[in-house]
Amino acid sequence: MDPDAPPAADPPENLRRVAVASFIGTAIEFYDFYIYGTAAALVLNQAFFPTLSPLNATLASFSTYAVAFVARPLGSVLFGHFGDRVGRKSVLVASLLMMGLATALVGLLPGYASWGVWAPVLLVLLRFVQGLGLGGEWGGAALLAVEHAPPGRRGLYAAFPQLGPSVGFFAATGAFWLLSAALDDTAFRTWGWRIPFLFSFVLVGVGLFVRLKISETPVFARVAAAREASRVPFVEVLRRHPRELLLGAGGMVVAYGLFYTATTYCLAYATAELGMDRGVVLALSLVACLFLAAGTWVAATRSDSVGRRTLVLAGTGLAGLWGLVLFPLLDTAQPVLVALALGVALFLMGVVYGPMGAYLPELFPARVRYSGASLAYSLGGVLGGAVTPLVATRLQASFGSASVGWYVAAMAVVSVLCVLALPETRDRELGA
Numbered sequence: 001m002d003p004d005a006p007p008a009a010d011p012p013e014n015l016r017r018v019a020v021a022s023f024i025g026t027a028i029e030f031y032d033f034y035i036y037g038t039a040a041a042l043v044l045n046q047a048f049f050p051t052l053s054p055l056n057a058t059l060a061s062f063s064t065y066a067v068a069f070v071a072r073p074l075g076s077v078l079f080g081h082f083g084d085r086v087g088r089k090s091v092l093v094a095s096l097l098m099m100g101l102a103t104a105l106v107g108l109l110p111g112y113a114s115w116g117v118w119a120p121v122l123l124v125l126l127r128f129v130q131g132l133g134l135g136g137e138w139g140g141a142a143l144l145a146v147e148h149a150p151p152g153r154r155g156l157y158a159a160f161p162q163l164g165p166s167v168g169f170f171a172a173t174g175a176f177w178l179l180s181a182a183l184d185d186t187a188f189r190t191w192g193w194r195i196p197f198l199f200s201f202v203l204v205g206v207g208l209f210v211r212l213k214i215s216e217t218p219v220f221a222r223v224a225a226a227r228e229a230s231r232v233p234f235v236e237v238l239r240r241h242p243r244e245l246l247l248g249a250g251g252m253v254v255a256y257g258l259f260y261t262a263t264t265y266c267l268a269y270a271t272a273e274l275g276m277d278r279g280v281v282l283a284l285s286l287v288a289c290l291f292l293a294a295g296t297w298v299a300a301t302r303s304d305s306v307g308r309r310t311l312v313l314a315g316t317g318l319a320g321l322w323g324l325v326l327f328p329l330l331d332t333a334q335p336v337l338v339a340l341a342l343g344v345a346l347f348l349m350g351v352v353y354g355p356m357g358a359y360l361p362e363l364f365p366a367r368v369r370y371s372g373a374s375l376a377y378s379l380g381g382v383l384g385g386a387v388t389p390l391v392a393t394r395l396q397a398s399f400g401s402a403s404v405g406w407y408v409a410a411m412a413v414v415s416v417l418c419v420l421a422l423p424e425t426r427d428r429e430l431g432a
Contacts, residue, residue, distance in 0.1 A: 014215060015148060019160045021214045022145040025096060026164025027171070028203045029137045032103035033068070033130065034165075034172035035196040037260070040389075041268040042176065042278065043193045047111040048120045054272075067124050068131030069386030072378035075135020077234045080371030083140055084233040087216050087224070088147070088370065092140040093208065099133030100204030102126045107197025139374025142357045147217035147366075147430060152304055155426070158357030159300035166293035166350070169263065170286060172196060177282035219430050223366050233371035237364070243421075244363040245376050250418030251312060252360075252380025255352040257411040258319050260385050261404065262288065262345040265392040266330060273396070274333045284335060288342035295350025300357060308359035309424045313416060315351030320412025322348055327401040352415070362425035369430075384411055 045054070075095070083091040106126050112119045141161035149157035175196040183192040223229055230236045237245055263285060270276045299311045322344055329341035356377075364372030388407075395403040 015150075015157070018144055018148045018214055019157060021210050022141045022157075023160040023164055023167075024210050025092060025207055026137065026141045026161045027167040028164075028200075028207045029096065029099050029134055030165040030168030031171045031203065032099050032168075032200050033134055034169045034263075035103070035175065035200075036068070036106065036127065036130065037264040038172055038176050038267065038282075039193050039197075041264050042271070043189050044123075046189060047193075048123055050112055066386040066390060067127045068134065069378075069381045071128045071131025072135035072381055073375055075132035076139060076374035076378040077135075077371065078132065079136020080139060080374045081233055083136065083143070083370030083374075084368055085229050087220055088140050088143050089211070089214060089216050091136055091370070092144065093211050095133045095136035095140060096204060096207045096211065097133075099130055099137060100200050100207065102129035102133065103197055104200040104204070107194040107200070135374065135378050138377050139361075139370050142361055142373060143220075143370055144214070144217060146358055146361045147219035147369075154358045154362070154430075155303035155308070155355060156301050158361075159297055159354060162296050162300050162354050162357040163293060165259075165353070166289055166296055169292070170289040173282055173285045173289065175199070177279060177286060180279045180282060219366050219369075222431060228367050230367045230371075233368040234375070236368050237372045237375065241364055241368065241372055245372060245379070247418045247422050248360050248363055248373075248376030249379035249383065251316075251415050251422065252356065252377060253384035253418075254316050254319050254408075254412045254415035255349050255356070256381050256384030257388050257408055258323070258345055258349045258352075259292075260388045261323075261392055261408055262326070262342050262349070265389045265404070266342065268389070268393075269396065269401070270330065270333070270338065274331070276333055276338075280335060281338075284339045284342060287339050288346045291343040292346035292350045295347035296354040297350075298354070299351040300354030303355035303358060304426060307424050307426055308355040308362070309419060309422060311355050312352055312359065312419050315348050316412050316415045316419065319345070319348040319352060320409040320416070323405045323408030323412065324402075325405070326408065327405045331401055359425060362428050362430070363422070366431060 049056075079091050079095055082094075103126075106123065109122055109126065110119055115122075138161070141164070142158060145157040145161050146154050176193070179188055179192045179195060267281055267285065270281045271278050295315075299315065303311050326341050326345055329337045332338070360373040360376050361369055363376070391407060392404045395407060
């Protein structure tokens with residue numbers, strides 16, 4: 001094999017298989033991740049922190065939620081190292097197993113009433129393992145799609161793993177909505193909330209079946225054949241590509257911040273502060289998921305012609321403006337206006353998020369692409385996702401709901417400045 005030759009084109013059947021594998025994997029992993037966020041907003045405060053005041057119990061619940069975001073960069077370093085040295089495919093199988101089994105075990109974990117302080121301790125540990133797994137998932141799935149994609153269609157193929165969060169969130173929210181409708185409040189809080197976690201055992205089996213059938217990416221095959229793999233990819237990223245790493249992470253901040261404000265925090269706020277029915281809010285969140293999927297698909301596929309940077313900047317600017325509208329609409333507690341508030345917020349999040357599936361990988365050379373793209377994505381999650389429910393809860397308690405909207409707008413400003421400092425990448429060669 002000539003190491004200088006361009007990667008061979010994949011046959012259409014293999015491209016379809018890659019698209020399905022990247023989509024199903026991220027959908028399953030984000031389902032695992034989001035059921036925790038939904039449970040944290042609805043029930044984990046009472047199940048694991050019953051001795052705290054309502055506000056502090058909610059903050060404690062969201063803190064266990066944030067632990068996974070702290071673990072994600074560590075997972076990116078760990079899985080990125082092997083993804084850049086061993087290959088994308090095998091690492092994706094390992095990340096799926098880690099994430100899925102940790103999620104399922106949450107469903108088996110006794111509450112505070114049974115195990116006392118050990119229950120929240122083990123909850124934090126399992127959440128940390130979840131974060132490690134997800135830290136390796138997104139980068140591998142994005143590279144699987146992008147490095148297999150034909151020239152000029154990387155945005156299109158990257159759209160498939162980017163749709164995973166929409167579908168995963170829809171499935172997670174739908175599961176809790178169905179349980180809320182089928183069970184009374186006591187049954188839901190006692191055992192019903194565990195069912196979505198236990199279903200992860202089934203999903204892991206499905207994901208493994210699909211992922212074991214895919215081939216290694218041609219770009220990595222070329223790197224391996226030329227013996228160009230980095231010895232320590234994480235260190236190389238820090239030394240040679242710190243600008244792309246930090247600016248890429250900054251560009252992701254508003255996507256994470258807007259998403260977790262409009263989902264996890266708004267779910268808790270609408271039910272606890274506004275007194276809206278849990279089932280109604282979950283149903284409205286399901287509607288909003290459709291807007292997220294639409295924004296993601298339109299922006300990701302259009303980025304091949306319009307450009308990644310242009311669409312990310314447009315979505316980020318509009319997201320900042322919508323942050324100021326979000327809570328005035330939400331505070332009406334009128335279902336139609338709440339649906340509008342959440343739907344537009346998630347549509348704009350999708351416009352930012354969709355092109356990132358190709359944009360972040362294109363910022364880094366092939367030998368450190370898994371590590372660089374994964375770490376930028378995960379660091380953006382720490383800054384925009386981990387602290388958002390915590391900060392929003394404190395801001396609302398101290399200054400009112402409007403302050404949370406200003407917080408979203410501030411994150412948008414940060415992201416705009418970071419993306420302005422990055423180049424357009426749609427015409428870059430991935431083999432470099």
